[in-house]
Amino acid sequence: MGGSSFEDLKSFPPEARSGMGYQLHLVQAGEMPDDWKARGNLGKGVTGVYEIRLSVEHNIYRTAYVAKFEGYVVVLHCWQKKTQAISDSDKAIIVKRYREAKEYFNE
Numbered sequence: 001m002g003g004s005s006f007e008d009l010k011s012f013p014p015e016a017r018s019g020m021g022y023q024l025h026l027v028q029a030g031e032m033p034d035d036w037k038a039r040g041n042l043g044k045g046v047t048g049v050y051e052i053r054l055s056v057e058h059n060i061y062r063t064a065y066v067a068k069f070e071g072y073v074v075v076l077h078c079w080q081k082k083t084q085a086i087s088d089s090d091k092a093i094i095v096k097r098y099r100e101a102k103e104y105f106n107e
Contacts, residue, residue, distance in 0.1 A: 003097050008078040009063070016056040020063055020078070023052045027065065027073050039064055042091060046098050049076065062086075064094045069105040076101070 009020060023033040039049040052063045060081040067073045076097040079090055101107075 002100070003076070003093075005063075005075045005078050005097070009075070012061055012078070012080070013056065013059075016054060016059070016061045019054050019056060020052065020061060023054065024063065024065070024073065024075065027052075027067055039086075039094070042095050042098070045102075046095055049094060049098060066098060066101065069101055069107055072105075074101045 035053040054061045064076045
């Protein structure tokens, strides 16, 4: 499984990186992040994707993840959001990486 999610997360400013890391820790511990939403409408067969939402100093950061593959939390995409809507390119990345994870875990 490939992708740049980890590098993208590391590129966040320190406060955003730390905050997002804590939110992912909550998910790993079986809890829900402080601010999240289910990410629907990504395409046929793409289910169980959630988006963590984090605001730091008037900037918006997002992480899309899925936690249904053999108990793993799979981070699909991390990005800084510029508009209210999710861009088609961000959706495409999430879907591509979801399908890669599904194949990797033989789901």
